[in-house]
Each structure stands twice: as structure tokens, then as C-alpha cells.
Amino acid sequence: MKKVIETIKVHKIFGEGEIAVHALNDVSIQINEGEFTALVGPSGSGKTTLLNMIGGLDTPNSGNIILNDQDIAELNKSEMTNFRQKNIGFVFQAYNLIPVLSAYENAEFIMLLQDIPTEERKERVYKLLKEVGLEGKEDNKPGELSGGQQQRVAVVRALAAKPAYILADEPTANLDSTSTKDLLDLMARLNQEENMTFVFSTHDQRVIDRAKRVIYLDDGKIVNDEQR
Amino acid sequence: MRFTFIMLAWRNIWRNRKRAFLTISSIAASLFFVLFLRQMQFWTYDFNIKNTVSGSVGYLQITDSSYVDEKIIDNTLTSDQIDLNKIKEIEGVSGVYTKFQSGALVSTGLKSRFAAVNGINPLTDNKLLKLDRKLKKGTLLSPDDKAILITERMADYYKVSVGDTLVLMGQGYHGYTAAALYPIKGLLSFSVGDFSNMVFMPIKEAQYMHVAENRFTHVLIDLENSNDLPEVEKQIQKELKDPLLKLRTWMEVLPGLKQGLELDANSGLIISAILYMIVGFGIFGTIVMLYNERKFEFGVLSAIGTGRSSLIFITMTELFLLSSIGVLFGNLVAMPFLYYLNNNPIELGGEAAKAIIDQGFEPYLGTGMFLDVFLANSLAVLVIAAIASTYIIFKLIKINPIESMKQ
Structure with missing residues (x-):
């Protein structure tokens, strides 16, 4: 199976001297295509820092991060932005859709950045919105959608550009139990049917229960890596 | 995108x-x-x-080059030095007027004071200089009048009015004495200071008084649109064959303004x-x-x-x-x-x-x-x-x- 994420002895320190915090300490992981992985740990354990690293949003003080066969240390800021656009899909805790764009326009935004032709964009976005149960809601602005619906639009936005993997930072934190279940069902289906790789950072036991692999972090170290 | x-x-x-x-x-x-x-x-x-500018100085003005430094009657122009018809035909020119301006001592009784003498063509200048609007008493000039218009301020100074006579005394062409008695035909009111001490008379009479028949101090050129000034200036310059002639814009004539x-x-x-x-x-x-x-x-x-x-x-x-x-x-x-x-x-x-x-x-x-x-x-x-x-x-x-x- 193809490796999509690899971290090798990654070390991240915030601050200097006596107030230095070792957010990640020699973290080495491999995540393969098609995995459904949860990063779990208490606050301050380093899971968000690790998610930022594998999302190409931050760089380590030492160690290597190889994402979809690319060592990100070799990329400058602009190349990194471009790399994220083409390879990584993000789903955020607070959905973070653009409030003035409709569900359809939000979903197609990354494809627009990639200069994908209009017809192809249209076809893919309508198909995905239908798959996630948002048929008929294409023209609704985020403010006209429920939290669960907004998060599904965010998933479609992440998926539409066909990334190598999707990172979801506490995706269910703002959702009620029904919306959480619907979202997890959707992600699990996409993982099974389209072999899409998902990595979550979460506290939510419902997400942990559905994960096929759970990586436990504490004090910036991996304390357990459980395959299910 | x-x-x-x-x-x-x-x-x-x-x-x-x-x-x-x-x-x-x-x-x-x-x-x-x-x-x-x-x-x-x-x-x-x-x-x-x-x-x-319009009617008195002109957006453009042609004079003898010597007149620029020394504004005396001896430095005036004659009509055969310039082809006025050609200048009139230039695009953007709204009018071409010959002018005769000098200065004279104006007196009556024991009072005398220097004033500018403006020889005008009543047929065009009454309108151009808005004299009809500025006339406060009496009537405007006609081309053959042997009379003058003065300002209200001058009338106050000399304690005169329409029908009274003033003596004008100045220097004519080639040293002749320019002196004459003129009845006042009208009183004008100018709000702007520079015009408050001015005598107007028909150009023919001004030339006659200065023994300078067919001579004029300058040619004044008015424009339809002030934005055309640079282009019209170029065109007129081409028409001026006499090297003694000097073409100036109003900005050169009135640097103070x-x-x-x-x-x-x-x-x-x-x-x-x-x-x-x-x-x-x-x-x-x-x-x-x-x-x-x-x-x-x-x-x-x-x-x-x-x-x-x-x-x-x-x-x-x-x-x-x-x-x-x-x-x-x-x-x-x-x-x-x-x-x-x-x-x-x-x-x-x-x-x-x-x-x-x-x-x-x-x-x-x-x-x-x-x-x-x-x-x-x-x-x-x-x-x-x-x-x-x-x-x-x-x-x-x-x-x-x-x-x-x-x-």
C-alpha cells in the first residue's frame, strides 16, 4: 500500500530556554493510503501540532516529513501552499466555509484554484453534494445551513479536488449526535468505497470508536498505536 | 477563476x-x-x-517687440505688418481686435491724475468688455464720437459727471504733444481695482489725439476655448513673418495675475x-x-x-x-x-x-x-x-x- 504520510523523528519545540515546550518529541509515524486514523490525546499532547505538520502548515525543528512522496522541507512557502491545494483536504472544527459563497461555490472553491474546467467542476460538485445528502441545497449560503450540513459541505470542499488524504481537526466538536453520526457514516463510506485516507485529531469517543487505527499521544510522544 | x-x-x-x-x-x-x-x-x-483677459489683454497678444519693454507710442504697430485675416481664420480663434492703449494726465480745475487711455472699437468692445453692463450713467460710445467714458471712481475724484469736460494730456507719436478736451459721455463701474482709473474713447479718436493714425499698440486675440491656447499660439507664430513682431500669451503679459x-x-x-x-x-x-x-x-x-x-x-x-x-x-x-x-x-x-x-x-x-x-x-x-x-x-x-x- 502506498505511504501517503510519513514523519521521521520529528521534533517540534515552542519557545526557548527554560520556557521551551517540546510539543513533539521524536515522532515517527507512517499512514498508508486508505487508512481511517484518529490522533487522540489530552490537551497539550501534541495532536494538533502533529496535524499541522502533516498538513504542511508548520515545519519541524528537526526530523523529516514526507507527504505523498514529497519531503516538505524542500518546498518554499508558495510551493507549500500549492502542495496543500493539490494534495491535502482540510475539514475544520468550525467548518470555516466562506460565508458569502453558496454551498456549491464553497465546494468548488479549491477546484477553481486548480483551474479545473467548469463542466468538470459542476459535475463533480453536484455529484458529491448529492452523495452527502445536500441535493437542493446548492444555492444556500452557510448561514442558511445547519452545523451538520455545513460540515458536509466542508467535507465536499475537501474531497472535490481529489486530494491524497483528508485531515480533519475535531470535525465533530460542534455537531449534535445525529449530525456526528451522519458525518462519520459519510466519511466511513468514502473511506471504504473510494479508498480515501482520513486522519482525525479528536477527543470524541464516537470518532475514536469508528477509527480503524488510533494513535495515542501524550507529552509530544506516541504512547500507543492501535490497529483495529 | x-x-x-x-x-x-x-x-x-x-x-x-x-x-x-x-x-x-x-x-x-x-x-x-x-x-x-x-x-x-x-x-x-x-x-x-x-x-x-478677453477684450482687453487677449489670450494672445501681438505687439512690436520693442513695445514689450517700452510701452510708448513710438513702438506701435501698423496694419501692414500683420495679415489679420489669416489669424482670424485659425481654428479656435474667436476674435482678433486691434487696440490702442496709452496713458495721459487727466485734469479739470486744480485736480489732475494719470489714467490709462483705452482706444476701443465701440462696435465690438461695448459687448466684449461688458461696458453695457458696467455703464452706470450716460450712454455708450459710438465709433465716430469725440467723447470719453470714465469710471465712477474718477468721476468722484474730479467731482464731474456726464456732460462735463476733462483735459487729457500725453505724448503722441514721434514726440508730438497729445492733448485734447473731451466731454464725458458715460460713467462706468468696475469692481476690479486695475480698471478703476481708466478712460475709454473710440480707437479712431485715440489714434488722432496721439497723432498716430492707422497705428495700434497691440493686436488682441481671443479664443473660443482657453484650452486651445498652446495650439493657437503655435499656429499664429507660423503666420507672423515680421521678425520684429512679438507674440505673447496672457500669462506673459499679466504675470501678476x-x-x-x-x-x-x-x-x-x-x-x-x-x-x-x-x-x-x-x-x-x-x-x-x-x-x-x-x-x-x-x-x-x-x-x-x-x-x-x-x-x-x-x-x-x-x-x-x-x-x-x-x-x-x-x-x-x-x-x-x-x-x-x-x-x-x-x-x-x-x-x-x-x-x-x-x-x-x-x-x-x-x-x-x-x-x-x-x-x-x-x-x-x-x-x-x-x-x-x-x-x-x-x-x-x-x-x-x-x-x-x-x-
Whole structure:
């Protein structure tokens, strides 16, 4: 199976001297295509820092991060932005859709950045919105959608550009139990049917229960890596 | 993609309607005042240049080159030196007039004072110099009159009125004495100081008195549009074959008026600059608020792969559209007022009028409809907006998605 994420002895320190915090300490992981992985740990354990690293949003003080066969240390800021656009899909805790764009326009935004032709964009976005149960809601602005619906639009936005993997930072934190279940069902289906790789950072036991692999972090170290 | 970005920028403007309204209003209001001020200034200049120059000095003036330094009758021109018909045919020329101006001691009883003597062609100059409007008593001159018009101020000084006689004594051509007795045919009122000590008589009579028949001091050329001055000047220069002839613009003939206008224009620029600063700070405030409100969103957009150039394009387009709406409203609101005052200038009275007259201007309040004033000031606001926008460009160039997404 193809490796999509690899971290090798990654070390991240915030601050200097006596107030230095070792957010990640020699973290080495491999995540393969098609995995459904949860990063779990208490606050301050380093899971968000690790998610930022594998999302190409931050760089380590030492160690290597190889994402979809690319060592990100070799990329400058602009190349990194471009790399994220083409390879990584993000789903955020607070959905973070653009409030003035409709569900359809939000979903197609990354494809627009990639200069994908209009017809192809249209076809893919309508198909995905239908798959996630948002048929008929294409023209609704985020403010006209429920939290669960907004998060599904965010998933479609992440998926539409066909990334190598999707990172979801506490995706269910703002959702009620029904919306959480619907979202997890959707992600699990996409993982099974389209072999899409998902990595979550979460506290939510419902997400942990559905994960096929759970990586436990504490004090910036991996304390357990459980395959299910 | 660009279309979507422009659409996004347009929708972003209306995310905070109150702020958009306030920004648009502040731009529009400042531009309104700047336009009003500048259009009034330039109208005043144009109006005063027209009044001062047209008919007496001319937008362009041809003299003997020696007359420039020494304004004596011996340095006058004769009609065979210039082909006036050819000058009349030049595009943009509205009139060509020969003039005879000199000076003479004007006296009666024990009172005497120097005055400018203006030989006019009553058939054209009564209208051109607006003598019909300035006549306060008596009647205007006819071409064959052997009489004069004087100003009310002179009449007060000499204690004379219509029907009384004044003695004029000056120097004629080639040392002849120029002296004669002239009855006063009318009294004129000039608000502007330079004209308050002037005698008008038919040009034929002025030439006769100075023993200078068929001679004239200068040829005055009026224009249909003052903007044509440089081009008409070039064309006339080509027609002047006699090397002794000198062609000058009104700015060379009346450097004092030009300097006065420039000085006034500079004071207007200072007021405009203050208003522009208000515009600049208004836009800058909007930009700072806009960035802080959307810092998180910019972080998200950057995280999902929106390049900095795209973020800058979206934001700059938004600010450009916002400023353009302000500029458009400023122009639209100003235009009816400017148009009305352009067609109906207000004649001032009282102290305000006196103050304006003391500065050498006519006491009228009007506004222009000069296209270049609209364009230059609108562009200035957009440039100020662009300069103020460098703040957000700088912020977006340095954007760090993680820092921006921290709440």
C-alpha cells in the first residue's frame, strides 16, 4: 500500500530556554493510503501540532516529513501552499466555509484554484453534494445551513479536488449526535468505497470508536498505536 | 477563476453593510467637498481670466517687440505688418481686435491724475468688455464720437459727471504733444481695482489725439476655448513673418495675475490634501478592521491552498470596488450642484464681495464642470485607497495560516 504520510523523528519545540515546550518529541509515524486514523490525546499532547505538520502548515525543528512522496522541507512557502491545494483536504472544527459563497461555490472553491474546467467542476460538485445528502441545497449560503450540513459541505470542499488524504481537526466538536453520526457514516463510506485516507485529531469517543487505527499521544510522544 | 474572485470581492463588500455604507459615505462626502472646492476655484480662475483677459489683454497678444519693454507710442504697430485675416481664420480663434492703449494726465480745475487711455472699437468692445453692463450713467460710445467714458471712481475724484469736460494730456507719436478736451459721455463701474482709473474713447479718436493714425499698440486675440491656447499660439507664430513682431500669451503679459491664481490654487491644494487625508484615514480604518475581522478566514483560505497572490487579488478588488462606489457617488452627488452653479453663478454682495474684489477677482460664486477636475480628483481618491491598501498587502504577504487561525 502506498505511504501517503510519513514523519521521521520529528521534533517540534515552542519557545526557548527554560520556557521551551517540546510539543513533539521524536515522532515517527507512517499512514498508508486508505487508512481511517484518529490522533487522540489530552490537551497539550501534541495532536494538533502533529496535524499541522502533516498538513504542511508548520515545519519541524528537526526530523523529516514526507507527504505523498514529497519531503516538505524542500518546498518554499508558495510551493507549500500549492502542495496543500493539490494534495491535502482540510475539514475544520468550525467548518470555516466562506460565508458569502453558496454551498456549491464553497465546494468548488479549491477546484477553481486548480483551474479545473467548469463542466468538470459542476459535475463533480453536484455529484458529491448529492452523495452527502445536500441535493437542493446548492444555492444556500452557510448561514442558511445547519452545523451538520455545513460540515458536509466542508467535507465536499475537501474531497472535490481529489486530494491524497483528508485531515480533519475535531470535525465533530460542534455537531449534535445525529449530525456526528451522519458525518462519520459519510466519511466511513468514502473511506471504504473510494479508498480515501482520513486522519482525525479528536477527543470524541464516537470518532475514536469508528477509527480503524488510533494513535495515542501524550507529552509530544506516541504512547500507543492501535490497529483495529 | 478571476470572475469568481471578483464576485467574491463584491459579495465581501456587503458582509458588513454598516461599515461599507460608512466607508462609501466618507469617500463620497470628501470627494464631494474636494470637487466643489476645486471646481469653484477653477471656475473662478476661468471666469476672472476671461473677464480680465478677453477684450482687453487677449489670450494672445501681438505687439512690436520693442513695445514689450517700452510701452510708448513710438513702438506701435501698423496694419501692414500683420495679415489679420489669416489669424482670424485659425481654428479656435474667436476674435482678433486691434487696440490702442496709452496713458495721459487727466485734469479739470486744480485736480489732475494719470489714467490709462483705452482706444476701443465701440462696435465690438461695448459687448466684449461688458461696458453695457458696467455703464452706470450716460450712454455708450459710438465709433465716430469725440467723447470719453470714465469710471465712477474718477468721476468722484474730479467731482464731474456726464456732460462735463476733462483735459487729457500725453505724448503722441514721434514726440508730438497729445492733448485734447473731451466731454464725458458715460460713467462706468468696475469692481476690479486695475480698471478703476481708466478712460475709454473710440480707437479712431485715440489714434488722432496721439497723432498716430492707422497705428495700434497691440493686436488682441481671443479664443473660443482657453484650452486651445498652446495650439493657437503655435499656429499664429507660423503666420507672423515680421521678425520684429512679438507674440505673447496672457500669462506673459499679466504675470501678476498668473502668480495670484497659482498662489490661490496652491491654497486650494492644501485644503484638498487635508480632505484627502480624511479619505485616506477612513479607508485605512476600514482596511485594518477588514483584516482583523477576516484574519481567521484568511488563515483558512491560505491553509486550504489559496495562494497569497489570490488573497491579495480578492482583497484589493474588494477595496477597489468599495472605493470606486464612493467615487461614483461623490461625483453623482456633486454633479447637479456643480451644474446648477455653473449655469447660475451667484453675484456676491457685502463684505464677502469686498474681500473678493480686494484680491483682484470679480465677486461671483460659480462652479466649473471641468472634466479633468472630475477625473484627477477621482483618480486621486483611488490612488489614496491603493496606498492605504498596502497595509493589507503587507499583512497577506506575511500570512501564517496557523497564527491567523488562532482564536
